[in-house]
Amino acid sequence: MRASNVHLERRFQGVAVSPGIAKGKAWVHRMDDESVPCYPLEHGTIESEIHRLEAALLQTRSQIQELQQRISTSIGDENASIFDAHLLVVDDRSLIDEVMRMIKKDRLNAESVFTTVSGRYIKTLSEIDDPYLRERAVDIHDVCRRVVRNLTGSANRDLTTEVGGERRILISHNLAPSDTAQLNPETVLGFATDVGSKTSHTAIMARSLNIPAVVALHDISLQVETGEILLLDGYAGLIIVNPSEATLLEYAEIERQKGVVELELGSLRETECKTVDGKHVVLSANIEMPRDVAVVRHSGAEGVGLFRTEFLYLNSEALPCEQTQYEAYRSVVSQLAPAPVIIRTLDLGGDKIMSSLNLPQEMNPFLGWRAIRFCLERPEVFKTQIRAILRASAHGHVRMMYPMISGVEEVRKANVILAECQEELRNEGVAFDAKMQVGAMIEIPSAAISADLIAREVDFFSIGTNDLIQYTIAVDRLNERIAHLYEPTHPAILRLIRMVVEAAHTRGIWVGVCGEMAGEVTLTPLLLGLGVDELSTGAALVPRVKAAVQQLSLEECRKLAQLTAGMDSAAAVYSACDAVARVHYPELL
DSSP, rough: OOOOGGTTTTTEEEEEEEOOOOEEEEEEEOOOOOOOOOOBTTTOOHHHHHHHHHOOOOOOHHHHHHHHHHHHHHHHHHHGGGHHHHHHHHHHHHHHHHHHHHHHHHHHHHHHHHHHHHHHHHHHHHHHHHHHHHHHHHHHHHHHHHHHHHHHHHHOOOOHHHHHHHHHEEESSSSOOOHHHTTTTTTEEEEESSSOTTTTTHHHEEEHHHOOOOESSSSHHHHOOOOOOEEEEETEEEEEEEEEHHHHHHEEEEEEHHHHHHHHTTTTTSSOBTTTTTBBEEEEEESSSGHHHHHHHHHHOOOEEOOTTTTHHOOOOOOOOOOHHHHHHHHHHHHHSSSEEEEOOOOOBTBOOGGGTTTOOSSSSSSSSSSHHHHHHHHHHHHHHHHHHHGGGGGSSSEEEEESSOOOOHHHHHHHOOOHHHHHHHHHTEEEEEOOOEEEEOHHHHHOOOOTHHHHTSEEEEOOOHHHHHHHHTTTTOTTTTTTGOTTTOOOHHHHHHHHHHHHHHHTOEEEEEEEGOOOOOTTHHHHHHTTTEEEEEEGGHHHHHHHTOOOOOHHHHHHHHHHTTTOHHHHHHHHHHHHHHHHHHGGO
16 A cells, blocks of 8 residues: 555654754664563672662663763763763662662562663653653653663764765654764755653753654554655754655745745844844743753843753652752842852652652652642751742842742742741841742633632742643643644633733733743734743744844734734634734745
8 A cells, every 4th residue: 555655745743843844765663662671680690780780870870971072072961961861860769779679679680670770760751741850751761771781782873873974854753862963964954753841851952963854654664664855944844755856846935935034034134133123022931951051042032931950860779958959049130240140949749759759659740749739748848948049039130930820828838938938037147138029820711710819929920831821721732532622712712811911011010821832923912912922932042033033113013912812712813913924934935
């Protein structure tokens, strides 16, 4: 059946993670799960088996460090630091100790036990709701595969060598970050995978190497054969198999236009994010780690609109002390001063759990004891973080915000703890910014509906649209069966955003958006029209959003918001937004 359609053009839609257009022959890499031997240990060989495990771990660490060095030399320290997470896996004593205990208890070989134990870790992370954290399962799998290969003595694969000297587009079920890091842009024109997301280290590495990439194509590795002609669209997330002459001509022109646009975007770094009629829109970046500062600077962002702090807790076997947190926050704040840095307080619980906290298992952790709820019931943990943030505020422009607020009482209780920390530091003679702004994240419908009450207690709002949409429409956006129901332009979402903005402006405070909507340039005119004061997105998207804002007028955006207020479907709203965007910046879409 495939043979009869061999010359017909076929299209597959996925998720674009690294921009660019590539045309060439496919090379399909089908990596079957490697067979891991399992056998009982002979009497008296347990200690030697543990030594064998330790030797494999040391070998793995050495290989990762060598890879880091190569990446650092070729594309910079910032990208090499991605493999810090891999080194943490090799040094994870809880993982290693559990493997050693099982080797002694079950008397089985190291690679078999290591595969079993690491598999449990990978399964747990793979089921996490947060896409950033869920993608860390790929990192663990990457390291564990390397450890097992070192135990079995099998050689590591080099995908670039396997592709050969001919320039190809690589197709695979998935690519590990270490595989991606070793790709040669001279021979690998682009790659496409069945699975993946924009937040994966594989995607980050692809962008750093300037290799066009599309992920989340479901079964592309089964639909394409080695040697077929492909056209990969890293802007629209599209794979075209056996493209027609008309399609090739169309994409030749698109590629030319995109090249011009990318050059123009690079020149916007020092320009102001202002509409054609003079409205300044604050444009910030979201970051995960202190090392992301360089990317923020390069993007032209005006500061950090969301600094997630969970990395300090999730990468540690014990709770981070005040000094450790202070140094991490100070590093970011001092490097970006005088630009503002908004630090989100701890959002642990739910899908992000430290084993040392002994959090109870819950039937529905995403509606459970997490974020601000956890912090208010564990004030000793909360106060340690707040003191660290306050101390960092002496070194630059710090703002702090509380996550997952559901009502005004939570804000009041959190502010009481904040006041206690401020008084303690005053008594200790420790410097901090007594006027530091404090805000609330609006990501639960109850918070949006009671925004007028919460606005009396804070200095700003930051709308977390990802969760606000998910909770409002009751849709798990990661569930493929219902993901199509996850609609940012749903009339209910627009009403909630409008409600939050009006409540904030009535009290004289500002409103930002730090969810994925902030980086979607099709929706930029709608957010401006609704009165949003700040947009905070991934650093890579900052130039595109800035370019969009600079080509819009606030008056037209307000007319769009008024028009959509009377619409009764998400599709109609999106269509209206798309029409405005295509008039002003079709080259960005």
